[in-house]
Amino acid sequence: MRELDDPQIELVGLLIEAHAEVMHGLERDLTATTELPVIWLSVLIRLARSPDSRLRMTELARDMVISTSGLTRLIDRIEAAGLVERQPCPQDRRGLHAVLTPLGRERLAELIPKHVGDIQRRVSDHLSDKDRDELMRLLRKVRNGARTC
Amino acid sequence: MRELDDPQIELVGLLIEAHAEVMHGLERDLTATTELPVIWLSVLIRLARSPDSRLRMTELARDMVISTSGLTRLIDRIEAAGLVERQPCPQDRRGLHAVLTPLGRERLAELIPKHVGDIQRRVSDHLSDKDRDELMRLLRKVRNGARTC
């Protein structure tokens, strides 16, 4: 079955393995000192980078590439920890904003420097600056291509 | 909090998003015609590429970047479908091989051409040949770097 050696197959295998190794590693790094899963940090970061530190639930779910029900429960847990809160959306009474709380912003500020260092050590240290930029360009292409198809 | 604009953060975000978009897309493609999850296909492919179409459970778990207990249950399901079977390992009575069955090989041969086409359309069509090779080189570096750290 010679199609098994098709580079297409290997490409997806590499994407799976690189993603899993990096995420598991970062998860270990993060939980070594704190109790926060990486996915929580990902939520906090996305909120902090948005205007008014808030995003619509649906939009956040799409950004995170998880289902809306998955996001509902994820926000439930982060909200229970006091790091985000839900606020009604003024323009649309169906909608809700997930909003970073002061505590959430504080915890994020504490965690980010170490997290950036973890990424540096686990990923970027093994790439030249040029390689890293190239990888980001290619991943952006892959993400956008796979999304619209 | 200006560290939020650090390219390190964005790099990981891109890895998460590209991986999720590609995998969800391929999952949709695959389940549109068959009942097999992509992860099953990933197992069958790895076995088919190995000598005697078999791998030790622990080794397969490491290749797939999942826990050994996760692999035990995954093989349970694929074995129940008749696509793989467990066989004792002659050299080590503690160990087991996951082995591709004739049915598994048959199903794989049917699925691979379409799967390769799906990957082509979702991923490679958005990249030049040179870009694809470059992406594979970089993902290999990232995987190996993150693993040993």
Next chain:
DNA sequence: GAAGATTGATTCCTCAATCTTA
């Protein structure tokens, strides 16, 4: 004692159905 594999308990994600508002 350590390694390979499995099991029980728990966690978290998804799909389908539901409720509210546009």
Next chain:
DNA sequence: TAAGATTGAGGAATCAATCTTC
């Protein structure tokens, strides 16, 4: 009727503990 968000039910992954063999 459709869109935003949540809930219940079910599936699948993990950790810690266990059993067998090295």
